[in-house]
Amino acid sequence: MHLVPTGLRRAAAIATLSTLTLSNWPTGFAQTQASSNMTTGSAGQMLAIEPLAPAFSLANASKAYAIWYSSTDGTAAGNDQAVQLTTSGAIFLPRGLPPAGGWPVIAWAHGTVGIGDSCAPSRNPRSERDAQYLNNWLKEGYAIVATDYQGLGTPGPHAYLHSRAAAYATLDSLRATLNTKELPLGNKIVIVGQSQGAAAAFATAGFAPDYAPELKILGTIATGTPHSGRPSKDGKIAYRSSPAEQKSTDPSIAYILYIAAVANQSKPRLPAEQVLSEKGLGAMKAAETTCVQQMFDVVKKEQLSWSNTFKSDFMSYYAQPFSKGQFPTLKIATPVFFGIGGADRDAPTKFQQDLAEQSCEAGTVVEAHTYPGMDHSQTVNSSFPNSRLFARKLFNGEKIAGNCVAKQEMLSLR
Template identity: 25%
Template sequence: MTRPSPHNGARWGAAVAVLALSTLALTGSAGAREATTTDRTGNADQARDGERGGTTPGKKTKAPRTAHPGDIVSAEPSSYRPLPDLPSDAKAWKIQYRSTDANGQPNVVSGTVIIPDDDRTGPRPLITHAVGTVGLGDQCAPSAGFHDGSTREGALIHGAVQRGWAVAITDYQGLGTPGDHAYTVGPAAGSAVLDAARAAQRLPDSAGLGVSTDSPVGLMGYSQGGQASAWAAEMHHSYAPELKVKGSASGGTPANLFKVAEANNGGDHAGFLLMAAVGFNASYPELDLDKYFNDRGKKLTDEARNQCGGDILAAAKGVRIEELTTTNPLEQPDWQQRLGESTLGTKSPGVPALLYHSDADEIIPFEVGRKLRADWCAAGNPTDWYTFPGLSHTTAAMNGYGWALEWMNDRFEGKPQDGCGTNKLRVGKASSAR
């Protein structure tokens, strides 16, 4: 692959440097807010809490019975800043749209659609971007921060916008809408990512800006977003076959949650396990998470439900599951079954795929990503692989996104990919914008 020429603005380089210091995909705003009323029936508050787009208790919108997945429930103009001091001319909308939960039931998910404000009217490429971990509180949702540049991955997304691509960003189930966030529950995440693309195509203002059902679609994400985008890839043929998906690029992907739990239990990032427990309990209430917790576990979990990633990770640092529970839920057959259902690699995506990972990833074991690549290749799916040597999980996200955009651009242009026969080392960054 030929590396693109660097972007010619010093300000963009400074923006990327700032983003590198923000520990992308691992933390979120530490701001507090009142807990949103939990509702497991698929209800969603109208996002009218000022420009921040938070939920307003008491104003609920149930998923319309006649609505189809991807239909717009509500939309309002917003704005988009990649970083606080970096404005953008792109148009943006905060949306709520119909999707499907892990049990096949209709729900409502919030998100954002960003479209470059240029002269393009023909079919414009559309990226449906899945963000990495931000936390569990509604104030952490990606859509809550695009207007002021506080959304963690806003600057990475800017690389796609500068190429003239539209971007749809899901908040996932339970971020910005009532109920707990279905964190790392694969089927719920995959449908939210695919339905965000559908919603972008159905947004009334999109057609005049070149986004339509004829738009080529790319699936992208890292970390939690790597799982979500990979799940979207595996399920799009059965769930959203009308989308013209040209490729899937997923990095730092937690393809096997058992392996991730084993690697992080009692470590610096044990908070991810706590978030996953809350997420699976949200999707499958019969798992009855609370019955396993001791007093310390209940207190930590109750606090985490309204916190962003940084606070959760700090509170749970070094904690083992056994310190928070009377019985380890991961040893129970019902929990093992549900966690196993979110394992990736059981289906072929059926589209060109890229997986990328650092060989020194301290959160998602390198071999977990390699195994997913092997599984997809064994199923006959052409899957490129990029290794980023010696980088942390977060730094690989920073360095990898530009390369992933270049890879996706080649898919939009119909160029051949290397496929399963080649492994590439990537050192440094590719420019994320041309």
């Protein structure tokens, strides 16, 4: 672990950061990297770092950097020789002098932004919701390390909702930044994620003990976590099952179109024409390059519903891609905070509550809060008053009691 010097030496470290560019790495890396995404060496090494464009920074950040680092291909794990890829991301440092030992770290796992390279968060301004949320974490005195995920902003397909790929990208971003001596970061980490990123965060906590045991992961904060829920008595997962829901325009179809687009290009390929209508195929083509907010607009403009987008059971057809999103374990070694929107339709409230209950049953210390009336997006910032206290306790070394025993409290507490 890199220990930041104290006093005047710490101030000197800040001065070093102010001039940190690509003096040790090739300039223009993002524009000049080879079309192949494979790299040599071990995972978790910093390949390039440069100041992040001001428009892509955060108001409460003293410094912001774009990074490129080596990461293990999570989609190829299990092979005798793991493939190393280049993955991109960003770092945001809070204002002031770092404490002895370096800034405590929030590992940010972002929600769905799209699957095209142009959608990578480090290449764009953060959404208003995310900017508010991340600025709040910076204000608390935490540095933020934010991966773009495998294949998002770098060559190769984005491994959308692939739990192992997201976990490796997150863990390797932490390794790379902690191994960069010019960055005053401490090895005290809380993983935080929303939606796609909540699944990534929970998976990262599960993979961390085996994949990156040197990282001191203190806990996890997940809001809007996708989960299949508990099967019904007939063994099926109910989703948008009523006739009215089937025929209504539903923006969340955008997420399934991203899954379809990735599966349509994967090896082996899952032909989208087997499950999507003509209307759905046209929208899927748009999903290949269209970022999520604009994709919601496409769904609304085309009035896409579950009944006119799919011509067969997409849950069964995409069972294999969905299985890649399964968590390695529900027994997490460190405490987990679940923020659940009481009016979440994108990651249904009941399914998230099922995940909290199942995690409790597996032996995880869970602190779960359900926020009445809050939808998928609103829950992010609505949960912050609770999650900031959860994180503060973790960084201070305090015990998290959890609320697994009081089931009703767990499912309704604000």
